[in-house]
Amino acid sequence: MKLEENEIFNSYFKNLSDRERAVFEGGITLGALFHQFVGAPVSLKNKELLEKSIEESMKNQPCVEDIKVEIVGDLKEDKYVSLDGNMLNVKLKIKVNNTIALLRLKYIKELNYPLMYVEEIL
């Protein structure tokens, strides 16, 4: 982005503290990741490439400092499934100025639900 664009962009976030901005951007990225890639055909053959591709795609989003995507579940070599939200284990690091938020998308067995939450804000 050009400098001028950056200023316009940031002007929309002046009403948020760094912590608030961090969890807002983190929420966007987790919601986007889930709903963009759920459904994608995956097997043992393309699991690693899909994980890496999701990571690099989401690194384009604002404030994403790092992201690690793991696709869990009993994948096979010769039969694919559609990527299910319950198969996603994501660790996301968002940086806003000096604030770091560590976020997570993970299947929670007690809830039978792939939960998005904030692990820690540093």
Place this chain on the structure above:
Amino acid sequence: MKLEENEIFNSYFKNLSDRERAVFEGGITLGALFHQFVGAPVSLKNKELLEKSIEESMKNQPCVEDIKVEIVGDLKEDKYVSLDGNMLNVKLKIKVNNTIALLRLKYIKELNYPLMYVEEIL
């Protein structure tokens, strides 16, 4: 959700203030909405139904109090397009206890970008 599940669910958010939780859930919902429905075939024939369907789908998400989706752009009766992110004008109201966050997804001409941001936290 059952009461016990609700407690487990909420235990993951104890480290966030109500404002932080509100913008986090708002971010998730905007990111989810965008990446779920972008690409959907839309024309004048199904515009209103798609808007309503996106609204009701996203109202399932945690803390979504209200949402208004408008698909803007020069749609036709007899030729469809794939829903583009730039065509989305969304007003989202998130409620966490007594805190209300008003969020927006809107195409910003100066950025040539469909921006997700927080308009106000009450």
Place this chain on the structure above:
Amino acid sequence: MKLEENEIFNSYFKNLSDRERAVFEGGITLGALFHQFVGAPVSLKNKELLEKSIEESMKNQPCVEDIKVEIVGDLKEDKYVSLDGNMLNVKLKIKVNNTIALLRLKYIKELNYPLMYVEEIL
């Protein structure tokens, strides 16, 4: 579409018989439907609206004469799930000149797989 556009459009399909064109367009529509809407938040509250919205969205696609979408599964009023491909029961009618193809997307228990297939060509 304008008349001239229609001619250009159809010129790309001269190498296909009506039967071939019908199953090609049917395949596109089933693949599109599945990968567009899988992941969408659904509960008993928005099930019918989502079904109707998928139908009307896909009716925009070329040669779609009729379509019936049913979301099956144990949905609840107060807890949503992400739409899973196994929950889709779709009947699709494609028309190319005088040829009608009836297609289906349905979960097949023996395959543990949501299968897309052609039921009949009339």
Place this chain on the structure above:
Amino acid sequence: MKLEENEIFNSYFKNLSDRERAVFEGGITLGALFHQFVGAPVSLKNKELLEKSIEESMKNQPCVEDIKVEIVGDLKEDKYVSLDGNMLNVKLKIKVNNTIALLRLKYIKELNYPLMYVEEIL
């Protein structure tokens, strides 16, 4: 897939000629690819990885012998866009017994539309 599953699977396609089966599976794959990946964040940084990842993901689908995905358009290093259907240039090779179908997804300027069509059946 196991042998028995394969037989059940193929039993659903006995009513199609090899040519019909080929264009049906080709249609599914093109429709799936488009609606799965449109919307994904892409810049010069992740363009190649996303192309490769789409290819390997779709190779899981039945009868896909080969596929080449090119993301066209004026991408930048430092500003991403959401993948638009008009940016997709796809060459798909489907094999059913001795029949090969070559399919294409490509933006057609005269139609202002990303067209899916069959180039040749061999």
